[in-house]
Amino acid sequence: MEPVTLPTPLTPLTDLSVGREPVTFDALYRAHRDRVYRWAVRFAAGRTAWAEDVTHDVFLQLHRHLHRLDTDDLGAWLYRVTANQALARLRHESSWVTRILKVFSANDPVQQPDEALERRDDASLAMAALEKLPPKERMCVSMHVLDELSQREIARTLGMSEGYVSKLLTRAWDRLRADGWEVGDDS
Amino acid sequence: MSRDFRSALMSADAQLVDEPQLRAMRARLDARLFRPAKPSSRWLPVLVAVSSVFIGFVAVRALAPQPVPxxxxxxxxxxxxxxxxxxxxxxxxxxxxxxxxxxxxxxxxxxxxxxxxxxxxxxxxxxxxxxxxxxxxxxxxxxxxxxxxxxxxxxxxxxxxxxxxxxxxxxxxxxxxxxxxxxxxxxxxxxxxxxxxxxxPRAVEPPSVIDTPADEEIEELTPLGPVRRKKVTPKKPTDIDWRPFDQRVHAQAVITELSTLRQNGQWQDAVRLLERELNRGAPDTRERLSFELGLIYTWQLKDPLAACAHWKQHQREYPEGRFDVEIDRASQSLGCTQ
The missing domain is CATH 2.60.120.1440 (Jelly Rolls)
Incomplete structure (x- = not known):
């Protein structure tokens, strides 16, 4: 499997080693937690608590699989796990049970009047438009636009076929265009 | 007016995370990931169930009867x-x-x-x-x-x-x-x-204890002199037994004769033989002969009075006898009172 090209290169693991001491989970966590959190915040469309939960789960996975991980490919592994954890959470949120619960929930961030006011500018509106997309489309758009991954890289990261990723992106662009957004020629 | 989604989204992304937010996230995440591990309460019922099954298994094994060799x-x-x-x-x-x-x-x-x-x-x-x-x-x-x-x-x-x-x-x-x-x-x-x-194999006719050539030997071996001198205090002939016999041989001879009497159905003769021999021989032999006598009273002569009296006497003489189980059963079948 080809390694995923990441937008920001991770600190090489050899730099984390002290002498011949093996790399510890603690060292890996402190080196990568900010990046993982940033990816999670993107996928969460700005919801920090949600992103923290994803980051927490990603490092639990790292702790569980550390003994058999290929440390040369650790950056790609972390990105892939973050994306899949985020997608799983988004899909769970989109289930009909969660939607019903959301109606009765007083903590729905979208329903907060303060946030609605803050999203008047384009940036906030773009983030809100991203949040309205279905989970898979939202992940594909986020990875394609913000992390600048190709369709092939997205497909490998999420375990989908390239054709399916292409179809998801096309659908997303159509929705955004219908919402009044210019999405560019290559879309 | 249409807006550029890509540039708007990248602009929003740049504002998503700032340093104070990162510091707060690190503190919270550190606390969550590195807090002392506590046993998860959701596993507690499973733990209790498994422990109960284990304890039960050990208890059953401990209480189960040990295999008989x-x-x-x-x-x-x-x-x-x-x-x-x-x-x-x-x-x-x-x-x-x-x-x-x-x-x-x-x-x-x-x-x-x-x-x-x-x-x-x-x-x-x-x-x-x-x-x-x-x-x-x-x-x-x-x-x-x-x-x-x-x-x-x-x-x-x-x-x-x-x-x-x-x-x-x-x-x-x-x-x-x-x-x-x-x-x-x-x-x-x-x-x-x-x-x-x-x-x-089929028992040969055994020599009688009384009328056998052994008696002739006994006559020859019996010192007559002393008997005659004791005429002043005569004793019953059955009480005097000067025969230097080996107790084991004698007991075997009695058993053999008893066997013959049984085969012939001569129960009264068998009773007489046993009553005569009851006071002779080793204690084990006497107990055995007494037991045989009781059996004849019980099963062959079917004389409950004599049988019950005999069993009572037997148990007085041999309180920890070898035939207690059989005697108890016989006494019960006869309806003997204690």
Whole structure:
């Protein structure tokens, strides 16, 4: 499997080693937690608590699989796990049970009047438009636009076929265009 | 007016995370990931269930009866395991006064002397020694039990009897309760009743204790002089016994004569013989003869008064006797009062 090209290169693991001491989970966590959190915040469309939960789960996975991980490919592994954890959470949120619960929930961030006011500018509106997309489309758009991954890289990261990723992106662009957004020629 | 989604989204992304937010995230995440591990409460019921099952299993194992040792196909009480051993040709040698059980046939063998038995397809073979067989009541399902001896076989329908096998082709069987069939080597069957004694090979006419050439020997050996001098204080002839006899030989002679009397149905003569011999010989022999006398009163003469009185007297003389079980059963069947 080809390694995923990441937008920001991770600190090489050899730099984390002290002498011949093996790399510890603690060292890996402190080196990568900010990046993982940033990816999670993107996928969460700005919801920090949600992103923290994803980051927490990603490092639990790292702790569980550390003994058999290929440390040369650790950056790609972390990105892939973050994306899949985020997608799983988004899909769970989109289930009909969660939607019903959301109606009765007083903590729905979208329903907060303060946030609605803050999203008047384009940036906030773009983030809100991203949040309205279905989970898979939202992940594909986020990875394609913000992390600048190709369709092939997205497909490998999420375990989908390239054709399916292409179809998801096309659908997303159509929705955004219908919402009044210019999405560019290559879309 | 249409807006550029890509540039708007990248602009929003740049504002998503700032340094204070990162610091707060690190503190919260550190606390979550590196806090002391606590046992998860959701596993607690599972833990309790598994522990209960384990404790139950250990308790059942501890309370379960220990497996009974089996030697040569016979169950043996753990305390006397060392008294039983497998000897030649899969035979089992049992020390004196030790019991073994053939569970599948429902037979308890209590050895009186060192005995050798073997489980065979046809039955239990008595190779040597003297032992009492206690056989559970037979049903149509479990069929008869056969005790194989050198002189034939004994078919049992649920009873108690004693087999003596000398290992030289001779032996005897005495029936204490119930009914057994003795089948000799020629296929002749003889039904035995309680109190009967059967010997093999066919017993030769034994010399009488009273009217035998031995008496002539006794006459020759008896010093006449001293007897004559004691005329001043004469004693009953039966009380005077100057014969220098070997007690074991004498006891065997009595048993042999008793066997003959039994075979001939001469029960009154047998009673007289036993009453005469009751005060002679070693204590073990006297106890045995007293037991035989009680059996005749009980089963052959069917005289409950005499039998009950005899059993009472017997138990007074031998309070820890060897035949207590048989005597209790006989007393119960007669309705003897204590």
């Amino acid at each position: 089996v030697i040569g196909g016979f169950e043996v009480a753990p305390a006397v395991e060392s008294s039983v051993r497998v000897s030649r040709q899969a035979a089992v040698e049992i020390a004196a006064e030790v019991s073994v059980v053939d569970r599948s046939r429902g037979v308890t063998i209590s050895s009186i002397t060192r005995s050798t038995v073997r489980r065979e397809a046809r039955g239990i073979r008595m190779l040597e020694g003297r032992a009492t067989f206690d056989v559970q009541k037979r049903t149509e399902e479990n069929g008869v039990v056969r005790v194989l001896v050198s002189g034939g076989s004994i078919e049992v329908h649920g009873t108690r009897f004693t087999v003596t096998e000398n290992g030289t082709g001779t032996g005897s069987v005495e029936l204490h309760e119930g009914v057994i069939d003795f089948i000799d080597e020629n296929g002749n069957t003889r039904r035995m009743r309680p109190g009967d004694l059967m010997t093999w």
